[in-house]
Amino acid sequence: MAAIRVLQVFTIMNRGGAESMIMNYYRKVDREKIQFDFLVHRKEKAAFDEEIENLGGKIYRFDPINPLFPGDYYKKLRSFFSEHKEYSIVHSHLNTFSCFPLKIAKEFNIPCRIAHAHIAIDDVSFASLFSNKESKKETFKKLIKLQLKKKVKKDATHLFSCGDKAGKWLFGENNSFTTMNNAIDTAVFSHNKEVAKQYKEEFGLQSRLVIGHVGRFASQKNHAFLLRVFAALLKEKSDCDLVMIGDGPLRKVMEKEANNLGVNDNVHFLGVRADVPELFQMFDVFVFPSFYEGLPVTLIEAQAAGIKVFASDSITTEVSLTNDIEFLSIERPAEYWASKILEVDASKKNNNTEKIIKGDYDIISNTLKIQEFYKEQVGL
Numbered sequence: 001m002a003a004i005r006v007l008q009v010f011t012i013m014n015r016g017g018a019e020s021m022i023m024n025y026y027r028k029v030d031r032e033k034i035q036f037d038f039l040v041h042r043k044e045k046a047a048f049d050e051e052i053e054n055l056g057g058k059i060y061r062f063d064p065i066n067p068l069f070p071g072d073y074y075k076k077l078r079s080f081f082s083e084h085k086e087y088s089i090v091h092s093h094l095n096t097f098s099c100f101p102l103k104i105a106k107e108f109n110i111p112c113r114i115a116h117a118h119i120a121i122d123d124v125s126f127a128s129l130f131s132n133k134e135s136k137k138e139t140f141k142k143l144i145k146l147q148l149k150k151k152v153k154k155d156a157t158h159l160f161s162c163g164d165k166a167g168k169w170l171f172g173e174n175n176s177f178t179t180m181n182n183a184i185d186t187a188v189f190s191h192n193k194e195v196a197k198q199y200k201e202e203f204g205l206q207s208r209l210v211i212g213h214v215g216r217f218a219s220q221k222n223h224a225f226l227l228r229v230f231a232a233l234l235k236e237k238s239d240c241d242l243v244m245i246g247d248g249p250l251r252k253v254m255e256k257e258a259n260n261l262g263v264n265d266n267v268h269f270l271g272v273r274a275d276v277p278e279l280f281q282m283f284d285v286f287v288f289p290s291f292y293e294g295l296p297v298t299l300i301e302a303q304a305a306g307i308k309v310f311a312s313d314s315i316t317t318e319v320s321l322t323n324d325i326e327f328l329s330i331e332r333p334a335e336y337w338a339s340k341i342l343e344v345d346a347s348k349k350n351n352n353t354e355k356i357i358k359g360d361y362d363i364i365s366n367t368l369k370i371q372e373f374y375k376e377q378v379g380l
Helices: 017-028 049-054 071-083 095-107 136-148 164-171 193-202 223-236 251-260 276-282 297-304 334-342 353-358 363-377
Strands: 004-009 034-040 059-061 089-092 112-117 158-161 209-214 240-245 267-271 285-288 308-312 325-328
Touching: 004 363, 017 049, 017 297, 017 363, 034 363, 049 059, 071 095, 089 095, 095 112, 095 136, 112 164, 158 164, 193 276, 209 223, 209 276, 209 297, 223 240, 223 251, 223 285, 223 334, 240 276, 251 267, 276 297, 285 297, 285 334, 297 308, 297 325, 297 353, 308 334, 325 334
Parallel strands: 004 034, 004 089, 034 059, 089 112, 112 158, 209 240, 209 285, 240 267, 285 308, 308 325
Antiparallel strands: none
């Protein structure tokens, strides 16, 4: 019998949280029974594309969705589903934009249409329209998303979420949904002294306190505040460095900001990397001051690596699986965050493998659950 082909719908398959999560599942699923294909909304090649194709997946590239004028998108998607009748499961990870592909999937009577929540966005207040916390463009995007989320449930047959907060935000407080954990390959991230030593040597960071961050350079991640925290830390402790992994529209802006703060010699912008589990090994502290999130897989990975984590208190506490994570307010000054970092004993790394598994965030058991779900949808 041919494998069930599941159409996973994303913006682009770069190393973001949701994308990394689905790749964790894809690597472990029994691909003789379940195969993932990907509908993406960018034409350029992405970080995971080659691996997807090596695993047997197909990638279909569309233009970005215009939420104000989706007519051209609907036309192209109708043509796509007319040609590709092999999909009985469409699993959309576009958050509020899931309403667009699921609308057409419903037209074509695709029986399983999953809307998957990955993020919880703060509501836009009147005051926020005039604040400098984020650009007017970002605020306008939020307003569109807040309107679109009312439509997501309409054409979905199943509601999935990475956690309670994201699910309640996208689907409403009174709607039930299935939690699909942002599971990781725990063994890959568990602390490894030899790898930590090797990577610190490779980057010339021996005997230095290494602050780590993994995240796309977008306003949501609050990198400007992270750089201010690091600048405050550097005033108190000169032998420390900040390593930032990721790329995005604000990377150049943040490189300039590091220069303006006079910390650029100690800040390392590594871009998109394939060796993220190894890089985690050389981090001593992980700092994650996002304005909003769903349930960030990077915070699960950091805890699996035994790193002390300081995260924004806007992030759901569902991510707290160990004693190595502490939530701080981004309303507190950068100097306060720096003082908390200075309290960390960097020589101590905990083995949190059992706690991650007990918290149900290990990929093996979670893959078996989603595999069975997909099989049930086609009557197997």
